[in-house]
Amino acid sequence: MMVGLRPLLWPGGLALVASPGLAVLALVTLLDAAPPGETERLLDRYALHVLAFTVLQATLSTALSLVFAVPLARALARRPVFPGRGIVIRLFGIPLVLPAIVAVFGVVAVWGQNGAINKALGTIGMEGLGPIYGLEGILIAHTFFNIPLAVRLLLPAWESIPGETWRLAAQLGMTSWPIFRLIEWPRLAEILPGIAMLAFLLTFSSFTVVLALGGGPGAATLEVAIYQALRLDFDIVRAVFLALLQVVICGAVAIVLFRFARFSLSEAGAGRVTRRPDSHGLPGRIGDALMIAAGIFWVGAPLAGVAISGLGGPLTDVLARQDVWLAALRSVLVGLGAGVVAVTVGLLLGATTCDLAMRRHRRSLADVLEIAGSQTLIVSPVVLGAGLFVLLLGHVRVFDWALPLAALVNGLVSVPYVLRLVSPVLRRTAAHHDRLCANLGLAGIRRIVWLEGPLALRPLATALALATALAAGDLTAIALFGTEREATLALLLYRALGSYRMDEAAVIALLLVLVCLAIFAAIEGLGRVAART
């Protein structure tokens, strides 16, 4: 990276063409395709019903997640040292990277009509649970994702409480309730609105969970309705209308989120040891233990369901099928393509935002660019995909381009992760070494080879591994573009689930997890080896 006279704008410009640029193109296409004056026909009872259900399930998912995440995070914060605490924190990180369709399988394996819970209830002669398709299933799956996410975002609130405050509380004789009211709640109140909005946004745009667990048009979100309009009803006009509705609402929520979010997405939960005056009592100990055990069960049971059902399934039958291995190959290819897209766009954007923030004193402009790179929170993968779909329709045979399109959409979704991992390294390098580099005349390619390259290799490999693994397990884009001929593992799993072939689904779910894990470990490991040499 040069410390040139002019700001380093071209990489960021190039990245912007890809990331918000494509989204804008998609939106313009959608707007163009939206016939004027037809909103009355389109804003009919069906659309209103979909909108109402989307808001309802997102609100309930968010509320339930936070109602359980706050006491769970508090229990973990009150117990900074217990055997296995690190494993629990890591367990809560798994849903963030687990393919959504695999999580759906895990939820069904535990809570479904033929699931583990019902079998256990049956053996003690109790009446089982009903079918989970519909709102219940959606809420179970969404809380499976969002409770651990919220816990990890909440924990730093406790770690920021200074040690003196706990001594003060001890000296004043504060008990559990005043401690919560006067010490913990004020800190939580600062970050809870941001976390709530993030959870709302994620569940509002939820596609895979609702598609697989919604169980029909009665329980469709906007995202699923767009997909259905595009792929099942071929009602392009309706798809366009719903997509615009989705963008407007998500945009509004996201703008508020970016304005008010005060939480950091940094790694949390190391458990700074503090001496709280309210952590000794037996009732508190029992309560915390129950809360943590419930959290472990809620997150761990579906994961265990995937592993146990998979290992107990018809392994040899499914693994002997050629279509399964071809699907696995396609998953890997989509993943790698997406990884390359994400890292390229992320690096270009990171180079420019670093230059702007560290050398040009244009920090706010850099922030705006980084937010622009995170636009997939607003223009969701389904909307982006729908835009590309409509754009390409009539020019090329969209279904022939299913895999590259899926890679592209997934890659753009992962740009924010790349930025978060790589940006700090670039900025630190600029802050520490710019003067020395100027002294030595180290610039341009030579600087990248000797300085940024070696330093950024590890985080780059991690970013590539993450983007690749996430895309390899994704159902959204491939459901939109894919066909029978171009199925990935996620699509095979969805089909198996949809036709209640649970044994087959169990093996595919386990295979998909293993493929994603293997890709992640391989790329991350290569990065580690390369960084050492």
Next chain:
Amino acid sequence: MSPPGLELDGITFEQGGWTLAADLAVRRGELLALIGASGAGKSTLLSLAAGFERPLSGRVLVNGRVVTDLPPASRPITTLFQEHNLFAHLSALDNVALGLDPGLRLTATDRRTAHEALSRVELETMARRRPGELSGGERQRVAIARALVMKRPVLLLDEPFAALGPALRRAMHELVSRLMRESGLTVVIVTHDPADARRIADTVAFMDGGRILLTGPTDSVLDAPVLPELVRYLDPDTDPGAS
């Protein structure tokens, strides 16, 4: 003779290989300054007295009563820290009132008591301000006001004025000595600066390497130091072996 206001009797403590062993007696109504280099164990000694840390052995006594097994809130001791003495989201008045009820369920009398305490530290007009709207010295005065309403006979000051400028620090010291005379408090103040000790303390205790090496009247300890460790601490440039 009446028992000491605060007594540490054969206290020992260990943390990660570092040990502390100390005996200390502070007369009732006396102000003792604990001096010594950082890492000498001054703050740990206060934490042991206040009950934030538990000693391996030994007893803590206040006015002759053993308090070693009591939690911090039940000891007749209150501590002022260097920072974070106040809750940022509560007004000055509420921060003081926490000393009356830790859940802030306040009666009209409580409110009056808190107001009176604020006026004793000359902050009666600032009752509604939050810590963020107060200066560093004002924040510590609010914390002192809270210590006053708690009516505990022993006050431990863990360098609460170290971040203030010299003039402000002197004013705070004067405030503390006036209030302790008015309320008959026993005070231990940790300080880095021997000049601080000379100005306000009746007695000085010198700590080094987790031990109290010397205790005595301020003037005699500081004016003609003999102990090599103390000479080095007071003036690191002199070599005690040379004279």
